[in-house]
Every structure is written in structure tokens, then in C-alpha cells.
Amino acid sequence: MNNQSIAPNETMQLHEILTFKNTCLTKALTMSPLVSDEELKSILQQEVSVSEKHIQELRSLMEKSNIASLEE
């Protein structure tokens, strides 16, 4: 097996991180309109854009892994 492919244990880690990041992004997005302090609002909004990039990268790694082919 090509050692550049994604191993099953890595896929599980990616799954864990992706799940975590999805809830983080959802929370930052839904909480930021509720915040009154502008500085905190800006921190949450930066988190939204950084997390969006992270999630896209994690998703493309997951799509390359073997579990993507298990999807029906």
C-alpha cells in the first residue's frame, strides 16, 4: 500500500476533528450576533472564517480516504 494514502486510524482522527470543528463553527456563527462587545464579536467572526477553511481542508482529506468509497 502506498504510504501516502490515508490510513484508517488517520481517517478516524479526521472524523473526530471534523465533528468538533463543525460544532465550533456552528457555535461561533450563532453566538456572534448575541455578543455586545465588538472585540469579542470580531474574535468570533475571525474564528468563523478560519474554521471554514479548516473544515474544507479536513473534508477534502476525508474524501480521499477509504471510507469515502463506503458511502452508498
Added chain:
Amino acid sequence: MNGLIESLTGMSKMTDQVIATDFLISAKSGVQNYAVAITESTSLEVRAILKKQLQDAIQTHEKISNYMMEKGYYNAYDLGEQYKVDMETTDTTLGLTKNLK
């Protein structure tokens, strides 16, 4: 948070603190989760992406923890002050359940 929710929950000006604290806890978990994932990674591509994202997670943690120290929500160098904040927050939290009973 908007006035209606504030008065309903009795949290008033606490909400920024609650949201900031929740975000700090997430930021800490993020750094820990990435560090664990990197120790399980074997391919160059996965490791490179996780390492880069770990750096971002560390920066996010730095931003929110500095913010909380500036605001006095988190007093790493003054335990007495931190105790006061902890007890005030605890009273507010326990007060929430009373209001709803």
C-alpha cells in the same frame, strides 16, 4: 444578548462572559484534539494540514485568553480575584435554575 432573553434568563450582562468562556474552553479543546490527532497521523499530507491547523488553533487560544485577561474574566496572576469571579459566576448560574422553577 437581546433584552428579552436577558430578562428571561436573568443573565443580564453576563452573556458576553459566558460566550467568551465557552469559546475559551473550545479553543483549549481544539489545541488538545489537534495534538492528539497529529500523534496518530502517518501520512505527510494529513500531518502537514493538522500541523498548520494546530498553529491556527494555538493563535485562536492566545487571542481569546488575552481578551479574557484584559476583561478581568480570567485572572491568572490574582487567585483572590479569580475566586471572586468564580463565585459570582456560580451564583448567577445557580440563580438561573431558581428562576425557571
